[in-house]
């Protein structure tokens with residue numbers, strides 16, 4: 484294969500003639516010349532132009548192996564004999580003022596979809612801001628392609644941004660796992676514009692899965708009074724896990740006072756589903772629960788509550804929930820009783836699960852991806868960019884942490 488063929492493959496365009504090539508230690512330089520037919524007036528497309536000014540420009544293009552590659556080319560300011568306008572000619576292999584070929588920009592975008600901005604920048608030896616801006620511009624162009632008409636179930640969730648002080652509310656289509664909207668804050672005022680939009684456009688929306696906090700529920704009741712609120716499994720499990728964690732911490736403090744160290748590092752055993760533990764973990768957990776009564780009760784109640792989701796009907800679910808709540812209230816474990824009262828107050832939203840039977844698996848998957856995305860937070864101080872990344876999160880197949 485000739486160098487010229489390689490050159491055209493790298494540039495992704497045949498309007499340049501390769502004139503010279505220089506191989507250096509860590510980079511390659513191609514000198515090129517625009518073919519005459521490519522010299523056109525950018526305003527009217529006429530080829531009858533006079534060159535008024537010339538300057539050399541350098542464009543980064545696709546690497547050759549480990550060597551960076553550059554294209555050096557003369558660009559011209561032309562005077563058009565037809566329309567009379569003077570302007571710098573447009574180059575078919577690049578766009579705007581970026582000193583890169585389109586083929587290289589596409590490469591940056593492909594890498595930014597699977598790796599962090601910092602990793603891509605380091606790999607291609609670019610500034611991280613350059614990578615971010617390219618990725619951001621591309622995401623902005625393709626952002627949010629979903630149909631309001633197809634929405635049937637969504638979930639509304641909050642994520643902490645900027646270390647606990649600020650929150651962002653995320654709307655996810657439960658069926659596709661796609662984040663359809665993100666907005667700073669979690670108050671009714673912050674949610675209002677999008678909830679109104681949903682009320683107007685999402686005519687088939689039947690249910691919204693939310694967490695146990697009152698804020699979202701009241702906002703939804705105002706703007707979408709006919710849509711069911713569903714407290715989904717994920718959020719109920721989270722409430723119970725938080726409760727167990729609080730009990731564990733209380734008990735740990737008690738033991739520490741008495742000079743016994745038994746509970747450290749057991750958090751994971753308590754919060755995980757019992758069936759998912761291996762034999763060693765199961766026996767450690769049993770030992771822990773044998774010596775700690777309140778934890779043993781809370782753990783057993785947590786495990787029992789999982790059966791709620793397997794109830795066959797709404798009536799069966801209601802009966803199960805009622806029995807569970809009574810048992811928790813009588814357990815003598817105050818934090819557990821508190822959680823039970825909280826569930827009882829929201830029993831309508833809990834039982835509406837049986838009317839809709841939504842599976843929140845995809846939304847949960849997205850939650851995990853958000854966590855990963857937040858860990859790679861370089862550049863996400865730019866909140867618009869962070870949101871754009873969120874809207875494309877459901878597409879992401881590979882995730883490289885760097």
Ligand SMILES: [Zn+2]
Pocket residue numbers: 524525526527528529563564565566567568
């Ligand atoms: Zn012209």
